[in-house]
Amino acid sequence: xxxxxxxxxxxxxxxxxxxxxxxxxxxxxxxxxxxxxxxxxxxxxxxxxxxxxxxxxxxxxxxxxxxxxxxxxxxxxxxxxxxxxxxxxxxxxxxxxxxxxxxxxxxxxxxxxxxxxxxxxxxxxxxxxxxxxxxxxxxxxxxxxxxxxxxxxxxxxxxxxxxxxxxxxxxxxxxxxxxxxxxxxxxxxxxxxxxxxxxxxxxxxxxxxxxxxxxxxxxxxxxxxxxxxxxxxxxxxxxxxxxxxxxxxxxxxxxxxxxxxxxxxxxxxxxxx
Amino acid sequence: xxxxxxxxxxxxxxxxxxxxxxxxxxxxxxxxxxxxxxxxxxxxxxxxxxxxxxxxxxxxxxxxxxxxxxxxxxxxxxxxxxxxxxxxxxxxxxxxxxxxxxxxxxxxxxxxxxxxxxxxxxxxxxxxxxxxxxxxxxxxxxxxxxxxxxxxxxxxxxxxxxxxxxxxxxxxxxxxxxxxxxxxxxxxxxxxxxxxxxxxxxxxxxxxxxxxxxxxxxxxxxxxxxxxxxxxxxxxxxxxxxxxxxxxxxxxxxxxxxxxxxxxxxxxxxxxxxxxxxxxxxxxxxxxxxxxxxxxxxxxxxxxxxxxxxxxxxxxxxxxxxxxxxxxxxxxxxxxxxxxxxxxxxxxxxxxxxxxxxxxxxxxxxxxxxxxxxxxxxxx
Amino acid sequence: xxxxxxxxxxxxxxxxxxxxxxxxxxxxxxxxxxxxxxxxxxxxxxxxxxxxxxxxxxxxxxxxxxxxxxxxxxxxxxxxxxxxxxxxxxxxxxxxxxxxxxxxxxxxxxxxxxxxxxxxxxxxxxxxxxxxxxxxxxxxxxxxxxxxxxxxxxxxxxxxxxxxxxxxxxxxxxxxxxxxxxxxxxxxxxxxxxxxxxxxxxxxxxxxxxxxxxxxxxxxxxxxxxxxxxxxxxxxxxxxxxxxxxxxxxxxxxxxxxxxxxxxxxxxxxxxxxx
Numbered sequence: 001x002x003x004x005x006x007x008x009x010x011x012x013x014x015x016x017x018x019x020x021x022x023x024x025x026x027x028x029x030x031x032x033x034x035x036x037x038x039x040x041x042x043x044x045x046x047x048x049x050x051x052x053x054x055x056x057x058x059x060x061x062x063x064x065x066x067x068x069x070x071x072x073x074x075x076x077x078x079x080x081x082x083x084x085x086x087x088x089x090x091x092x093x094x095x096x097x098x099x100x101x102x103x104x105x106x107x108x109x110x111x112x113x114x115x116x117x118x119x120x121x122x123x124x125x126x127x128x129x130x131x132x133x134x135x136x137x138x139x140x141x142x143x144x145x146x147x148x149x150x151x152x153x154x155x156x157x158x159x160x161x162x163x164x165x166x167x168x169x170x171x172x173x174x175x176x177x178x179x180x181x182x183x184x185x186x187x188x189x190x191x192x193x194x195x196x197x198x199x200x201x202x203x204x205x206x207x208x209x210x211x212x213x214x215x216x217x218x219x220x221x222x223x224x225x226x227x228x229x230x231x232x233x234x235x236x237x238x239x240x241x242x243x244x245x246x247x248x249x250x251x252x253x254x255x256x257x258x259x260x261x262x263x264x265x266x267x268x269x270x271x272x273x
Numbered sequence: 274x275x276x277x278x279x280x281x282x283x284x285x286x287x288x289x290x291x292x293x294x295x296x297x298x299x300x301x302x303x304x305x306x307x308x309x310x311x312x313x314x315x316x317x318x319x320x321x322x323x324x325x326x327x328x329x330x331x332x333x334x335x336x337x338x339x340x341x342x343x344x345x346x347x348x349x350x351x352x353x354x355x356x357x358x359x360x361x362x363x364x365x366x367x368x369x370x371x372x373x374x375x376x377x378x379x380x381x382x383x384x385x386x387x388x389x390x391x392x393x394x395x396x397x398x399x400x401x402x403x404x405x406x407x408x409x410x411x412x413x414x415x416x417x418x419x420x421x422x423x424x425x426x427x428x429x430x431x432x433x434x435x436x437x438x439x440x441x442x443x444x445x446x447x448x449x450x451x452x453x454x455x456x457x458x459x460x461x462x463x464x465x466x467x468x469x470x471x472x473x474x475x476x477x478x479x480x481x482x483x484x485x486x487x488x489x490x491x492x493x494x495x496x497x498x499x500x501x502x503x504x505x506x507x508x509x510x511x512x513x514x515x516x517x518x519x520x521x522x523x524x525x526x527x528x529x530x531x532x533x534x535x536x537x538x539x540x541x542x543x544x545x546x547x548x549x550x551x552x553x554x555x556x557x558x559x560x561x562x563x564x565x566x567x568x569x570x571x572x573x574x575x576x577x578x579x580x581x582x583x584x585x586x587x588x589x590x591x592x593x594x595x596x597x598x599x600x601x602x603x604x605x606x607x608x609x610x611x612x613x614x615x616x617x618x619x620x621x622x623x624x625x626x627x628x629x630x631x632x633x634x635x636x637x638x639x640x641x642x643x644x645x646x647x648x649x650x651x652x653x
Numbered sequence: 654x655x656x657x658x659x660x661x662x663x664x665x666x667x668x669x670x671x672x673x674x675x676x677x678x679x680x681x682x683x684x685x686x687x688x689x690x691x692x693x694x695x696x697x698x699x700x701x702x703x704x705x706x707x708x709x710x711x712x713x714x715x716x717x718x719x720x721x722x723x724x725x726x727x728x729x730x731x732x733x734x735x736x737x738x739x740x741x742x743x744x745x746x747x748x749x750x751x752x753x754x755x756x757x758x759x760x761x762x763x764x765x766x767x768x769x770x771x772x773x774x775x776x777x778x779x780x781x782x783x784x785x786x787x788x789x790x791x792x793x794x795x796x797x798x799x800x801x802x803x804x805x806x807x808x809x810x811x812x813x814x815x816x817x818x819x820x821x822x823x824x825x826x827x828x829x830x831x832x833x834x835x836x837x838x839x840x841x842x843x844x845x846x847x848x849x850x851x852x853x854x855x856x857x858x859x860x861x862x863x864x865x866x867x868x869x870x871x872x873x874x875x876x877x878x879x880x881x882x883x884x885x886x887x888x889x890x891x892x893x894x895x896x897x898x899x900x901x902x903x904x905x906x907x908x909x910x911x912x913x914x915x916x917x918x919x920x921x922x923x924x925x926x927x928x
Contacts, residue, residue, distance in 0.1 A: 221535060
């Protein structure tokens with residue numbers, strides 16, 4: 001790769017906020033592609049992978065995790081200042097992640113249950129996506145992100161083009177893969193129709209319904225989806241959880257979960273139209 | 274006309290295999306009938322039937338030995354002849370420009386065992402759309418070339434079948450090399466064979482058959498008549514293209530849009546839907562790129578994207594595009610209906626939207642604007 | 654049709670395979686628009702008609718439909734005027750002389766400006782819409798004596814800049830074009846002119862949908878036959894050859910039935926939103 005070596009390779013930094021490290025691990029898992037990635041970009045800061053830590057600024061920053069502490073609010077601003085392009089990777093950084101369930105609960109109470117000495121815990125009442133705090137140039141979905149999509153995003157920014165990340169539903173990937181539609185053939189609920197593709201339809205490929213970890217597709221109809229889920233026997237309680245699990249801070253999922261929470265609280269059989 | 278027994282199906286598959294064909298037939302996978310490579314009767318869904326309704330598909334034990342006792346399989350022939358992802362060309366950068374390399378045509382032609390009349394009429398639609406106009410789809414032509422079809426009559430149409438409304442029949446009318454009608458009665462388990470082409474006759478000559486009795490032919494007629502009378506649904510096609518165009522501004526689209534999930538499933542199981550996207554991908558070093566043709570759908574937002582926005586932004590405009598194209602646009606473009614009445618879009622719609630019910634609701638809304646659109650759309 | 658009727662030509666390159674063309678000249682027209690002259694790396698130059706488009710491919714980035722902006726005489730290089738509005742158009746406008754891009758085409762219908770011979774010919778252009786009209790304008794320049802009046806109405810959005818300003822000046826000064834800056838005002842001038850003869854006028858328009866619709870409506874309201882108002886429409890095109898389905902407007906494939914349509918064909922298609 002003499003041609004790429006002559007050119008200065010773009011520098012990439014990988015940052016972690018409130019998260020499980022699964023998205024970073026998926027970057028490490030992309031073994032075959034990683035060598036080529038390393039040939040294309042200069043991984044300057046990636047504590048999970050290497051001890052080498054080159055100082056900023058960085059051409060591309062990949063940010064994993066959501067904002068859950070006062071310290072993180074300051075740190076993400078620092079990351080933004082040092083980054084040419086800032087890309088969030090995964091459901092936490094993009095839509096708050098599983099920890100955004102705290103947004104619907106009493107965090108103090110949570111803390112008391114979990115920690116022996118809650119007084120040492122300094123935390124925010126919410127888990128919020130990176131985009132609520134700084135400008136984000138691209139959001140990569142998924143819990144975790146798909147390694148091929150991750151490599152594509154890195155390649156695209158290194159090559160100065162838009163990443164080819166589809167925004168249509170999981171159903172497109174499912175049908176292209178030749179899968180048999182899980183809810184139609186078994187009655188098991190599946191959120192694939194409202195969920196953005198990108199995972200390769202992993203769960204339906206193993207005869208499981210989709211859990212919507214990639215967040216809403218570009219033309220989601222969460223309301224219509226809920227009507228169908230109810231027809232398959234899902235309760236309001238289950239509906240609230242289905243729409244909140246990974247991407248609670250994204251508006252369509254949040255709004256739909258609230259509709260079912262109100263219905264649950266009212267003890268109503270029917271949800272409002 | 275000839276008849277053949279169960280063992281002759283194995284002979285038939287072996288003859289086709291020996292003649293160089295890759296033989297596809299029905300198999301059970303993940304709770305449904307799919308089309309996949311087969312090597313003999315042992316692979317076929319013996320005694321398996323199906324129940325289909327809007328958003329519902331279940332296999333059932335028929336309690337008999339029929340090999341073809343199910344209705345429309347999960348997909349038609351489309352995934353084999355018009356695959357969801359087809360490499361069109363590989364482009365390599367060179368010092369002076371780029372080199373182009375198109376993939377080779379498939380080495381073995383395909384043979385299909387068990388294709389239904391709706392599958393063959395859908396194939397004829399694809400032939401018209403993809404191979405008969407000014408520009409032809411080269412890879413489709415390559416895959417289509419030399420296909421051998423062993424069609425089978427439908428004995429037991431399902432709840433979402435309406436081929437008869439769309440000019441079809443449980444008994445294959447055209448487009449086959451051999452056509453079988455499976456009979457299971459006191460006279461035994463046997464297949465009455467019709468020959469549709471010279472190639473079909475040549476293949477059949479290598480298989481053990483016997484002269485068909487008058488009673489066999491009568492049994493075929495009776496079975497087909499019964500199947501014809503047991504369509505799960507109907508679609509009134511009287512003046513349908515004009516009606517669909519006239520309904521462009523109907524308020525009914527809003528009631529469909531409330532239910533439609535814009536998931537694309539109807540288009541991807543439809544055997545005549547042909548919309549695709551061209552995707553160019555590149556390796557990390559930017560030295561080689563590939564151009565793929567992939568299945569796409571008019572239900573996606575990006576589908577109608579031009580710089581500055583999406584032409585069909587609302588869900589209702591996309592449903593309208595799809596059903597109007599199926600039931601009216603094809604007629605204008607290709608002189609035939611885009612719907613063969615296979616019912617797949619109804620069965621596999623996770624929101625249970627029914628093309629026959631929606632067309633009926635639109636007809637009712639034009640006839641009498643006071644019709645309760647909500648109930649008309651959901652009624653069947 | 655029987656199963657064996659369909660035969661494919663398995664040797665010719667598929668219609669989806671681009672041909673390499675070299676950029677032999679490049680001009681920056683405005684801050685975001687550039688014109689490229691292209692010749693094939695090997696083989697014959699394609700023959701095209703005014704109004705047709707090509708699919709232009711930037712290596713590794715993708716492909717877009719771009720109308721031809723150069724003359725259609727034999728021997729002329731293939732010329733495209735491209736506005737930088739997306740990833741592919743950006744890559745194309747950034748090419749340098751000597752670079753190689755992919756080309757498929759020509760595709761689509763043409764303006765057929767010569768239908769106006771003996772009468773009046775009007776071009777209506779909005780922004781980059783002047784580029785697809787230019788081949789026909791050059792035709793009108795070459796055969797100026799065969800037309801009565803030749804009119805050009807040209808408007809652009811604030812900040813968009815104007816294309817081909819030197820040439821426009823020449824068309825006006827040397828070839829007797831009537832040129833109006835601004836489409837709406839120019840249109841009012843044209844239809845209110847005492848010499849305006851609706852039966853003698855052929856109009857070719859290219860620009861934003863709304864501009865073309867307003868112009869077509871104004872003209873047909875003043876008794877211009879809708880068959881003699883021709884518009885070039887833009888829709889999402891992926892294949893350019895009527896196979897992929899993206900550019901459909903009801904039963905019309907923009908890429909093979911268009912991009913040039915007469916207004917009477919479009920009236921029922923433009924009447925419904927989001928069609």
